[in-house]
Amino acid sequence: MQGYKFPWDTIQALEVALIRTYCLPSISKLLNKTRAFIHRAQKRYEDTSIMLTEIVKWGFESERGREALQKINSIHRRFQIDNADFFYVLSTLIYEPIHWNQRFGWQLMCENEKLVTFYFWLQVGEATHDLFISWFPKWMEKPLKPITYTLLDDTILDAFGF
Numbered sequence: 001m002q003g004y005k006f007p008w009d010t011i012q013a014l015e016v017a018l019i020r021t022y023c024l025p026s027i028s029k030l031l032n033k034t035r036a037f038i039h040r041a042q043k044r045y046e047d048t049s050i051m052l053t054e055i056v057k058w059g060f061e062s063e064r065g066r067e068a069l070q071k072i073n074s075i076h077r078r079f080q081i082d083n084a085d086f087f088y089v090l091s092t093l094i095y096e097p098i099h100w101n102q103r104f105g106w107q108l109m110c111e112n113e114k115l116v117t118f119y120f121w122l123q124v125g126e127a128t129h130d131l132f133i134s135w136f137p138k139w140m141e142k143p144l145k146p147i148t149y150t151l152l153d154d155t156i157l158d159a160f161g162f
Contacts, residue, residue: 005113006097006105013100014052017092018045026085034079052093060124069128087125094121 021027022037031037036044054068076086097117101109109117 009100009105010097013097017096020092021089024088030079060127090121090125094118
């Protein structure tokens with residue numbers, strides 16, 4: 001929806017969302033440690049932009065969307081990233097487009113459009129969680145799902161409807 005009705009606004013909002021995530025001390029510390037913004041800032045931005053575009057344009061359940069999610073997970077898997085940081089990044093992808101639209105949109109989103117934005121990124125977060133589980137043997141999927149929820153606090157579980 002956003003990519004068709006608000007394409008320019010969505011791109012700008014997701015750029016601001018990414019910038020907002022870089023302000024988180026734990027994320028900026030990791031980026032500094034990896035030197036990603038010192039030696040490859042433009043590549044890092046473009047890679048992220050391409051992967052998010054694949055998810056937004058084609059959907060996270062499409063082959064292209066799933067490949068993008070797998071790539072995102074593969075890149076981040078080698079680092080010790082706190083679960084709260086992943087949720088913070090996800091929250092910026094949900095709320096920054098809505099905030100941008102309220103401030104600068106050529107037309108305000110209706111409530112259903114805001115809900116679509118929320119549920120789309122919520123499902124992306126769930127799909128990422130399901131991809132994490134899919135790395136394990138099939139017989140472990142059922143026991144792993146509730147175990148991974150124990151890593152999250154009640155506020156996060158309630159916010160994401162788990």
